Amino acid sequence: MSRSLRRGALAATAIVFSIAALSACGAGNDAQTLEVRPDNAAVTVEDIKVQNAVVITQPGLTTAGPAVVSAMVFNNGSTQQTLDAITLPGSAATVKLKAAEGAGPITIPAGGSVLLGGEGNASAVIENGHEAVKDGDSQPVVFKLSQTGAVALNAFVVPATSYFKEYGPSELPKPPVTAPTGTPSGTPSGTPSGTPSGSPSGEPSGEASHAAGH
Structure with a gap:
């Protein structure tokens, strides 16, 4: 193997060992320190x-x-x-x-x-x-x-x-409260006036009165 090829192989081996060492450190107890915060x-x-x-x-x-x-x-x-x-x-x-x-x-x-x-x-x-x-x-x-x-x-x-x-803020905005639509407004106005008229008056007429005479 030529001298230049041997140098390249040694350099590649060093890189591999470096990556392996870093990976081992990241997998240890301090791995959480590598999280993005x-x-x-x-x-x-x-x-x-x-x-x-x-x-x-x-x-x-x-x-x-x-x-x-x-x-x-x-x-x-x-x-x-x-x-x-x-x-x-x-x-x-x-x-x-x-x-x-x-x-x-x-x-x-x-x-x-x-x-x-x-x-x-x-x-x-x-x-x-x-x-x-x-x-x-x-x-x-x-x-x-x-x-x-x-x-x-x-x-x-x-x-x-x-x-x-x-x-964050503990006071978050609340959605606006809107009144329901399409419901009857107000209360019915006015009360029934007067009393029923045409109550029975006088004596029975017709056959009923004739029968009463007997």
Whole structure:
């Protein structure tokens, strides 16, 4: 075998071994890490890390209703912080924050995290979301923490479908209620007037009266 052919065979063998090794790694316990997942925004400022931030709108493109900001907020510091506000620069949107327990501020414990969005979690509702954001855009979002201050990033705007459905707005529009058509309107008017007339009066006539005379 010529020297050039031997080089080609060795190169092909190396490629085969490389592919086999990668396949073995993918089939192991970490195979799920190779799954395709949404590539969402993340940023770290001092002790605060915001990960998987998205703005989720109503499932229909033309459906009016609130939107939400969904994200995981980590606190890697030694003291707790509160999430005081979320703003959307460039829009007139108002974001209403609500803790998971329903009262008080959203607190991120020291060394812990808080999930925004989804049933039973804290929420950040954009009250006029349909007017403020549009699906497919990259929306600037600023998280304001009690100690760290402003943490800004750009989040994708997506509809509440597929993967994002369970983290989307909990207030979905209801179909309009329409009154049934073709039913009688109003109630019958007027009541029967008067009483039956022509009641028997006087004495029987004809044969009946003659018979009575006998």
